[in-house]
Amino acid sequence: MGVPEDFEHFGGPEMRSSTFAVGDHYWRILCYPNGRWHEDHISLFIEHDDVRHASQEIIGDTMAKIQFSILDQGLKPSYTKTTILQPIHGSREWDGFESFITHEDFDKEREKHLKDDCLTILCDLTVVVTGTDERMEIPPVAPPFDLHGLLAEAIWNKESPDVKIKVGGETFPAHRWILEARSPVFKADLSAASSRRCKYDYDSAAQLLHVRDMDPQVFKALLQFIYTDSPPETSLLEAPETAEMLLMAADRYELEKLKLFCEEALCPHIDMSSVSHTLALAQRHRCPVLKEACMRFLSSPANLETVMAMHGFEQLKKDCSSALLDLVVKKMMRQEK
Template structure:
């Protein structure tokens, strides 16, 4: 006899990452319970994730810790499993040991106990701390009662793709590399077939009749090492690490006004990323990487300012980025119409970004 089984509950799962920048400054933050918080809407409820850079409880002052607070009303207890760990900013190393806690939230301001992720003296010596920043990964799993419907469909969440992480590890390890590039005094090991698959220019060089076909060492002229490094990273992972790091910094969880030093550091980072985008646009055009070219154009599109408009316009014209060209022209026109100093725009023309 066939026996039917009906599901009564379902688990909803959401995972987010939060970047904490300025870790060294957190030791000077006043108050033992100082934390940074970020709201999170999930499973029909409002939550708050709190990140403690050096602990919030007297028993654990030297740990990076998190906890979760329920902000919204609930008719019944919200049974939730919380998972937390630190992740490698470069996506190469496995996440730290995952800390897990199950909590039944019954009313607003109910909170979990602090989850101790890693002591600061271990974090300081680990690869999870990079550029004075670390990334916390938090997962919420909420137990939901299913409505009374026949044979409810259960969706099993698929794991996120980590193919790009494996290729990033391959590039970093240099395992099986068969070509070395010399760029501005630095060397970069890579794999000819991966380059050929991703770039028609490299395909012609390594699989065609060009002199590089049998070469184990290739010199790249007229390009900075940092630009070629970003180019290689994109070829292997389809991402620009510096762009992602800047976006993470802009979305950094904070409930206070940043200090002037932090603002200056953020402005310097933004200027550095914009300069990289200008040079990387030229490199993408040079090696036939159309997707990278569009990514760089989009980054420049969103970052047009008085001191970059003229240079970006020149690059857009040179590399046939029509939307970017129109955006620059509109920006310069509007700046002039607002009686702003058009000389400030013109004075920057040709000073940076040309490859």
């Protein structure tokens, strides 16, 4: 939006964006250059604009988190505020900041915030559906491996480990037959290690196996899944960086069910700043659920345009998947027409 020297010269009290889609819901941005209730502030809100789609009932609970950023002349965030994740109960629900930034603070860095006398604001909206949406196709879950809880514990306690796995500075005891039954990659690694007459821990008569390029805590979670077939601890999956490392480990050892857990954990973290990286990750490690979530996010023209503005076309060609490039090329062709 264009910004005059004096905020009082804005043409109206409210500026409204066109609607856009995120997470099967429709939204619009509301901007009050002179504040909604109090002057001397810029107010920013986002409105849940699903009135026109009220006949399409959504089953389940939806939560949203909003991050507004002022972009500098290089289209990088120079000032940011984020709300907490909270539920959305119906149409015309909205949230945001009455005091996003004061006029005084804005004027202090006016030259940094403006490009050609225009202010660019990025809205990064994260929508999480915590219930079941009848319109969403839920991917099939891999068949369970019949090794759970008490059985895994009994094996661990009663059978002496015959493999010791060194990861970083830590050593993890394990049982060869379980590793081989659960992962074809472990089976091949252990077979190759035996044929090469690799080292043994003579105190325990256990074969030593080295795993490189992996964080010990990530490997611990992977090993726990191998023994229990249960999802990793919530705290691990809630951190996108850890979930990503665990996904790569699951792909490395061909543990498809664990990989699916990680894909589903990463989907709620898809946003403007992460979508291109996440899409490249999904394509590199063959993650259809994660890839579909990224493409759904980018199917919004407004989202795609913002991602292009943030990263640049040339950088996208280097970093991103062919699927994203297809979207970008189609958009450019439409603009040329």
